[in-house]
Amino acid sequence: xxxxxxxLITGGTGFFGQSFIKYCIKNKIKFKRIIIFSRDxxxxxxxxxxxxxxKYKFLxxxxxxxxxxDRLNMAFQDVDFIIHxxxxxxxxxxEYNPMEYIKTNIIGSQNIIQASIMNKVKKVIALSTDKAASxxxxxxxxKLCLEKLFISSNNYVxxxxxxxxxxxxxxxxxxxxxxxxxxLQQDKKNFFTITNHEMTRFNIMIEQCIEMILFVLKKSIGGxxxxxxxxxxxxxxxxxxxxxxxxxxxxxxxxxxxxxxELVTYAESFNTYNFGRYYVITDNKKLVKKLKKAKLKSGYxxxxxxxLSVEEIKKFIYK
Numbered sequence: 001x002x003x004x005x006x007x008l009i010t011g012g013t014g015f016f017g018q019s020f021i022k023y024c025i026k027n028k029i030k031f032k033r034i035i036i037f038s039r040d041x042x043x044x045x046x047x048x049x050x051x052x053x054x055k056y057k058f059l060x061x062x063x064x065x066x067x068x069x070d071r072l073n074m075a076f077q078d079v080d081f082i083i084h085x086x087x088x089x090x091x092x093x094x095e096y097n098p099m100e101y102i103k104t105n106i107i108g109s110q111n112i113i114q115a116s117i118m119n120k121v122k123k124v125i126a127l128s129t130d131k132a133a134s135x136x137x138x139x140x141x142x143k144l145c146l147e148k149l150f151i152s153s154n155n156y157v158x159x160x161x162x163x164x165x166x167x168x169x170x171x172x173x174x175x176x177x178x179x180x181x182x183x184l185q186q187d188k189k190n191f192f193t194i195t196n197h198e199m200t201r202f203n204i205m206i207e208q209c210i211e212m213i214l215f216v217l218k219k220s221i222g223g224x225x226x227x228x229x230x231x232x233x234x235x236x237x238x239x240x241x242x243x244x245x246x247x248x249x250x251x252x253x254x255x256x257x258x259x260x261x262e263l264v265t266y267a268e269s270f271n272t273y274n275f276g277r278y279y280v281i282t283d284n285k286k287l288v289k290k291l292k293k294a295k296l297k298s299g300y301x302x303x304x305x306x307x308l309s310v311e312e313i314k315k316f317i318y319k
Contacts, residue, residue, distance in 0.1 A: 083127065194248055
């Protein structure tokens with residue numbers, strides 16, 4: 001279904017966008033055109049050194065900021081699908097610069113919705129985060145607002161053939177800002193630093209995220225929040241998988257940091273259903289009739305879940 005479609009990725013020069021292009025090339029997933037939309041000209045230059053449009057003729061690069069709705073209207077012309085990955089994400093920086101996060105993550109997301117409707121885009125998928133579930137920090141709160149905006153936007157599209165859905169997942173193992181690159185760097189030093197010895201996280205790789213988003217592009221009808229069904233890891237076990245002999249120094253939790261990741265809250269569990277390899281939060285009556293209720297007694301978090309052993313974690317790190 002993708003061969004005749006044009007896809008635009010906001011924040012396309014980030015970890016997700018670059019991984020998505022790499023995945024599509026490797027697995028021969030062909031789109032008519034993929035537009036990399038981002039505001040960082042240097043990152044676009046760097047990305048073009050790897051994925052040159054002369055070799056990869058389906059690629060386009062488009063400078064712009066999601067805060068600028070006029071630029072979005074120009075970029076979204078003749079676009080079929082949008083993956084909205086652009087965001088400010090650094091938790092401590094959000095507490096110090098709250099309005100900047102509101103302008104990008106909330107107002108920017110509303111601009112995406114407005115421009116998509118004006119340009120008759122067919123499907124728009126927003127990338128959310130576990131931090132949107134019962135948010136403890138401003139970044140999580142802005143992502144919760146993003147979800148609310150996207151889900152509610154399906155109510156006022158009128159007769160237009162367009163749908164808005166969300167994908168919610170946690171920290172991607174190995175991504176920029178995740179703990180794995182830090183541990184690999186610290187393996188050359190005297191000890192690993194962990195904020196709390198009880199800390200757990202869901203285990204998800206970038207390939208799983210991309211496969212999920214491609215699935216959602218095919219199957220979504222609008223108004224859903226899709227969530228991967230995952231195993232958990234103990235952060236202590238992750239450190240042991242890298243080097244079991246190295247000492248661990250506990251440095252205390254950071255402001256706004258959760259001990260355990262939460263992908264479905266207790267309140268949301270009443271509207272959560274099984275959808276193959278995924279959970280879906282929805283109140284769409286037509287969709288609900290086709291699905292079975294998910295058996296989540298107290299929501300879905302990384303603490304009350306199946307854990308990978310140290311040996312299983314090693315397979316993910318070194319595969």
